[in-house]
Amino acid sequence: MSLETTTDAQQEELQTADQAADGNILPTLGKRVREIRDRRGMTRKLVAREAGVSERHLAHLEGGDGNVSIVLLQNIARALNVPLIELLAPETEDTVEKRLIRRFLERLPQHRLEEVVFRLMRDFGHEEAVRRKRIALIGLRGAGKSTLGKRLAQEEGMPFVELDREIEKETGIPGREIFSLYGQSGYRRIEKRTLERVLRDNPRAVISVGGGVVSQPESFEMLLAQCMTVWVKALPEEHMARVMAQGDLRPMAGNDEAMEDLKRILEARLPLYAKADTVLDTTGETVDQSFIKLRQLVLG
Numbered sequence: 001m002s003l004e005t006t007t008d009a010q011q012e013e014l015q016t017a018d019q020a021a022d023g024n025i026l027p028t029l030g031k032r033v034r035e036i037r038d039r040r041g042m043t044r045k046l047v048a049r050e051a052g053v054s055e056r057h058l059a060h061l062e063g064g065d066g067n068v069s070i071v072l073l074q075n076i077a078r079a080l081n082v083p084l085i086e087l088l089a090p091e092t093e094d095t096v097e098k099r100l101i102r103r104f105l106e107r108l109p110q111h112r113l114e115e116v117v118f119r120l121m122r123d124f125g126h127e128e129a130v131r132r133k134r135i136a137l138i139g140l141r142g143a144g145k146s147t148l149g150k151r152l153a154q155e156e157g158m159p160f161v162e163l164d165r166e167i168e169k170e171t172g173i174p175g176r177e178i179f180s181l182y183g184q185s186g187y188r189r190i191e192k193r194t195l196e197r198v199l200r201d202n203p204r205a206v207i208s209v210g211g212g213v214v215s216q217p218e219s220f221e222m223l224l225a226q227c228m229t230v231w232v233k234a235l236p237e238e239h240m241a242r243v244m245a246q247g248d249l250r251p252m253a254g255n256d257e258a259m260e261d262l263k264r265i266l267e268a269r270l271p272l273y274a275k276a277d278t279v280l281d282t283t284g285e286t287v288d289q290s291f292i293k294l295r296q297l298v299l300g
């Protein structure tokens with residue numbers, strides 16, 4: 001990518017931020033995709049095939065309807081042979097403010113630019129008010145997601161949904177057996193399908209999500225885009241102690257090894273958990289103390 005192309009694309013992103021504030025980001029994005037596709041002389045059918053999406057899905061995107069994930073945008077950008085950022089708004093006149101912001105953006109690596117795009121779409125899109133009606137608690141087991149989630153749902157008169165339980169209902173098989181039968185990749189596919197249903201059926205809810213959902217990009221992006229997400233965290237030692245207090249004594253068999261595994265998993269997932277809207281640290285706190293903090297975070 002040339003410096004000139006990068007600069008133009010980043011300038012387009014700034015215009016998109018202005019339009020996103022007015023709730024017009026999806027129609028603008030759809031128009032931009034159509035313009036680039038027409039300029040390339042590519043049919044919708046061809047772009048859909050190259051991007052690995054349905055022609056109907058692409059038609060909805062070009063029409064400015066529905067939700068769109070970063071994964072989908074990456075695939076379409078690749079099919080159109082343009083940078084991801086170029087799918088955004090058309091050219092506009094430059095300003096001092098935009099030049100200053102552009103200089104900052106030019107220093108960011110590509111993956112950080114993608115994060116900026118995602119946050120603009122998530123935080124300033126026209127569906128932001130709808131997104132915040134669903135509260136999703138993410139994080140490792142033992143942080144307090146279920147305990148706090150049930151209490152919040154009860155006080156606010158909302159359904160409480162545990163995704164792991166919904167997966168078991170969906171398959172009629174205990175979670176541990178699903179892993180044994182289908183492996184991790186199979187489990188993640190079932191998890192994604194179940195999450196889609198839960199979000200479709202619950203416009204307002206508190207949802208407790210298994211800690212591994214962040215390892216499946218499409219599922220995690222769907223969660224971030226359609227829910228207000230809270231990373232419920234604690235020190236590894238507290239995670240372990242709470243799991244055993246719940247009656248799961250399996251970690252006792254090799255406590256040192258289990259603790260090291262837990263720390264490695266947590267460290268690997270830190271950058272993913274950090275994408276949540278907000279963080280609730282329950283380390284050393286009572287349920288009441290943590291619940292007060294949770295209410296302040298999600299309800300103000």
